[in-house]
């Protein structure tokens with residue numbers, strides 16, 4: 001499977017590079033990449049997504065799953081969103097999971113949501129991606145993470161505007177773990193034990209989807 005930690009720690013230093021438009025699917029373009037959000041006290045989304053992804057990778061490898069990461073450090077630039085999708089396609093991943101955290105300015109907004117491409121542009125974006133999204137949602141809920149209070153429905157948010165999902169030819173979802181502007185969720189994301197809890201739930205979702213748990 002392919003794990004895609006959102007953003008990268010070096011993005012902010014090279015705006016001209018990460019603002020380059022790249023194909024985003026459905027005839028649109030998007031910036032190559034973005035800096036991502038941060039908690040009010042300065043914990044960046046790119047650090048959170050990279051740490052959680054490494055934890056997910058370890059957990060999945062313990063179950064014999066081959067894991068490819070779209071980036072292997074948190075101090076580089078990119079890759080662009082279209083390149084991230086291409087990595088999943090080239091490896092013929094059985095599942096692609098992008099990991100993000102949201103930055104909704106409403107501090108009371110909280111909870112996770114799982115996005116998938118809709119309407120689907122190929123067979124993998126249809127039933128397989130919907131099943132991956134529902135399985136991931138169920139695993140996060142079973143780990144007591146609340147569904148989003150402000151976006152989507154029952155923790156699911158079909159999207160037509162996310163390049164990584166639009167360009168995927170493999171079953172793919174994007175997990176927004178929570179709202180970094182919500183003080184309670186930001187505090188959990190800052191704690192190693194909090195990131196481990198997210199990682200265990202996401203790994204559980206992958207294992208269930210792959211029929212390994």
Ligand SMILES: [Zn+2]
Nearest residue numbers: 006036100101
């Ligand atoms: Zn993000």
